[in-house]
Amino acid sequence: MSKVQKMRHPTKGSGLPLAKHAYQDLLHRIISFELEPYQSLSEASVSEMLGISRTPAREALALLAERGFVEVMPQRGSRVSPLRNSDLERSQFMREALELALLRRVVALPARDKLIESLRKEITLQRTYLQFDDKDGFYGSDEEFHGLIAAYAGRSDVLPDIRRMKVHMDRFRHLMVQAVEDLDVVIHQHTQIADAIETGDADAAEAAMLTHLRRIFSYVDEARSKYPDYFDSSPEPNLRVRP
Structure with missing residues (x-):
């Protein structure tokens, strides 16, 4: 369990495209430290966490990486970016x-x-x-x-x-x-x-x-x-x- 207080997740079924919804859900977890800095993330783990297929999971991770919240480690997968x-x-x-x-x-x-x-x-x-x-x-x-x-x-x-x-x-x-x-x-x-x-x-x-x-x-x-x-x-x- 995270050392800091959890925030509520966004409501599902918002009508957003699945990848965008997955991005917002993951971002909320990152901001609230439910997903902690340096924590490993993969298409498979995101798919299981959010109950979605790998395609929207991959797209959500790519968007998070583009905006600096996830780092892609060559040959090692992705992880939550640390605070900078x-x-x-x-x-x-x-x-x-x-x-x-x-x-x-x-x-x-x-x-x-x-x-x-x-x-x-x-x-x-x-x-x-x-x-x-x-x-x-x-x-x-x-x-x-x-x-x-x-x-x-x-x-x-x-x-x-x-x-x-x-x-x-x-x-x-x-x-x-x-x-x-x-x-x-x-x-x-x-x-x-x-x-x-x-x-x-x-x-x-x-x-x-x-x-x-x-x-x-x-x-x-x-x-x-x-x-x-x-x-x-x-x-x-x-x-x-x-x-």
Whole structure:
């Protein structure tokens, strides 16, 4: 059994093509550490795990390898990729660019009352989820908080791009929830973002959002200390983005 808490699997029968469904199922297991870094994967094992034939299993593994979640080892099969600083840094860099652009748009809106009301409702929900130790609910609300900013900026269409960019971050984040992260800090940061949007202070809003998005870097060393076997053991440059 994995050392970290399991997440629920996506619902089957979603109508997606079988290979795409298999990809999403495997990705969910990788993010949640049900499939752990360096764990071997093969067409046969995936077929048995998901109850599918080898063709969609092979296609799903190829897509995971293309996106950096699975490594193909010559003559040895495939394995789940370890955690790497470079993956986190690249994902963070792209996410910041989009989220800060969305934030600047909403701060410049002449009417922000409905957005502020919606953001504060999510913050209240997050406090409830934290009280009942519902981490899945908490992070669903976290996604909604950021989604509201995109929606009020008139760019809900970029949300799928943000989600794709942050998948490697989600993997780190799920590990850190188990290791070190204080979700009270997240609520405080969301409150600071909402406050700055309400007052129309673009500089304060951007500073609060950057602190929020970059908090993950402050936990990497401690998470690596707690779960050393999950990280790439080869030398990597230090993270270039720091809070």
